[in-house]
Amino acid sequence: MSELGHPRLAQKFASDTKRMHWHDKALWFVREKRDVxxxxxxxxxxxxxxADKIKTHTLENLAFYLEEFERNTRENGIEVHWAKDADEHNKIVLDILQKHDASKLVKSKSMLTEECHLNPFLEKNGIEVVDTDLGERIVQLRHEAPSHIVLPAIHLKKEDVGKTFEEFLHTQKDNSDPTYLTRAAREHLREKFLGSDASLTGVNFAISETGGIVVCTNEGNADxxxxxxxxxxxxxxIEKIIPRLEDLAIFTRVLARSATGQPVTTYTTHYHEPQRDGEMHIVIVDNGRSKILANKKYLKSLQCIRCGACINTCPIYRRSGGYSYGYTIPGPIGSTLGASHDIKRNFTLPFACSLCASCTNVCPVKVDLHEQLYLHRQDVVDLGLLDKKKLQALKIATFFMQHPLLMDIGGKIARVVMPLLPRSIVYSKYNIWGKNRELPKFPKNSFKELYKKRKR
Amino acid sequence: MNSKETILANIKNANRPNITKLPNIDILHVEYEDKDEKFSQTLKSVGGVASWLENDSSIEEFIEKNYDDLGLIGTNLDLNITHIKPNDIDDPHALKDIDLAIIKGEFAVAENGAVWVKESDNTNRAIYFIAKKLLIIIEKNNIVNTMHEAYKKIKFEKSGFGLFISGPSKTADIEQALVIGAHGAMECRVLFV
Amino acid sequence: MKIGLFIPCFMNELYPQASMDTLKILESFGLDVEYPMEQTCCGQPQANTGCAHEASILAKRFLQIFKKYDYIVAPSGSCVSMVRYNYAQFLEGMDGFEHIKNNTFELIEFIHDIIKPDSLHVSFPHKVSIHNSCHAHRELGLASMSEKSVTPFSKIKDILEMVDGISFATLQRNDECCGFGGTFAVTEEAMSIAMGRDRVADHIRSGSEYITGVDMSCLMHMQGIIEREKLPIQTIYIAQILARGLK
Incomplete structure (x- = not known):
């Protein structure tokens, strides 16, 4: 995906102006609900x-809390597994399923399993995996990835969903009424729930002190x-840990408000034991997180509670869509996590940002998102991944900027020559600024010249 | 080293500072003059309904008056209406045709319309999610302002499952259009008695 | 007190009048203002592109040129933000750094927080809309951000309200980015243009005659779109309003 890089994929998305504006408005609407x-x-x-302090403290003492969590969880009769990376995570899940002869899995939203590409792995091994969150089910039927972490199908219009359901759920032709389609999905997925052998959920919060987890949903699918x-x-x-039960007072107050502008999710479900005669397993996954933990510059990105507020507020995401990022998680948080994860593959992401800082200020746990993207850019340059022409231009500019006289002469020449050139040359294909914008009019004198004249 | 040891070693080697104390989260938070009214409003905004039982009335009378087509009722409460007891049933799949689940709530939260549900004696969690309609019974005046007050009342000593329910299940995954009734209850009423 | 006038490099070359207006306003308060001739650029284009080495050269240069002034004032929120928040990486611990960090101000911020005038003798009988440019807005804190739960305020509006005859139009999105973003304007040209068009459209819809603000760079970007698409609105840098009638 990211071979093209964000600018090209963004341009493609934005070329359908009407759809881009529709996408922008849909997400801005969520941002406005959040504001209310x-x-x-x-x-x-x-x-x-x-929230920031709790997360900061937890990350500073992460090993302690993870061990405490494991101990308390086991005492509650829940089994705990540890996975270094995606592969090990996938194998652990498959192993548990196979031990129980489970071949039908219902799954609720988990960005972690998206990151680990669990679904294709399980399917290859003969497991039927059904995503049960409505948005996730829609994109699963279409063989697409979620384009947003909270609103997986936000890139689709209801007509698109109608067509997909027509094909797979045999709904009425051309009926794209959201209520009708949601009811159809309810019936279809109800059968999947009733026929399943096992369920898999994500975790919103893992409470160290009590050895339990909390899962938040609106649809009731995880539940x-x-x-x-x-x-x-x-x-x-590993970063989902919070120390105390009471810390949930903070996180349940900020999560849904930030995510969708609701006062709380419909279900905030606390699991501290398996169900009657059942089994519960928790898989704790690293997959590159401890590497981020070791990097002071990007450490705070592990505080993220996946509310998606930074994505909704991002003026670039709203106009470029989730797929333009080419990474599991889009938007500002995805750009920093993606760059931390594999900067060579994701080197355009730190630049998919105008540094407007809206993300940093909307974030309920105060992740310093735009500052991280600013710093990732230095890594891109250090690794020699920046476009050579751009680098050269900036080096030349820097040289001029150390020599005011050269700068003045250069400026003077530009101000004299530019107005004389024909438009076709000034606005040639090399002038990217001028593709869709006029250049400012070149004045006769610089400020410096006027200042000197005035002094005399 | 096994994976657990490797992960923990990596975390310990990450060389993080250790300077931030866990904050006191007893912050000043919003308090409502009329918690009943606030709860009622908030629950309405998330698609639910709050009612208060009149003094000379019974839960049974309330149900009769407010539900036209009763269908199959599932509840572990001792109510004088025809119902099945989820606790008597081994396989939760058998609860799939329940139309109305009547459950007990511990307390309600004014700021977000949520009710804390933790029936220690309930052995079938599915009842909360599988029924078409949900009726949650709470004792009058059991309303707190915010989640700060709520979590002070929550413990997991006797049993390990509990949840906040705020209105009926819902989704806005199709073009941000809010649809009530996703996988869980399609209707949710909270009755204070 | 001696003021060092810091004119962003592109303004020196392309916007001499707006720069001159900045000087005139400062002088109208009776201040002793000097423009150090050897200044060029603060290094923000380099820094925002990740060229830390190049940025650090220019940051050190800036420090040497400006550390002798009591205050450094610039007609640009983003350049001041560079000095205040991004120079630390390059200059931390160097002689004079704390001084320039604490005493470099954006023009309006300087007037509002340091000069604190009771009135301005200037008239501008037009309807304007304020463009809250991101760095001035979210880093320097010239106005309350829509993301935060705080009592609304705007230092820019406070100052503009002293102008006779001026009136204000209200935007639908009060502080969305215009898409200039320095080298972003070229690196992500499609996004930059889409954001710029939407921002200008919001200003036009508000019934405003002039988009004004504290960053000429954002205005240059929007003006470029306005001229290309012949849109019924103009941009005006805030000093060009405040310096009306000043000699």
């Missing part, structure tokens, strides 16, 4: 402060899945 919720709380900024079949597997990154 957060602005109504006087303590909002203090909540962010607390229904984890209460029908006897086997429940929950997969989490």
């Amino acid at each position: 919720q957060t602005h109504s709380l006087d303590e909002w900024e203090e909540l962010r402060e607390c 229904l899945g984890a209460s029908l079949p006897k086997l429940h597997i929950a997969c989490m990154g």
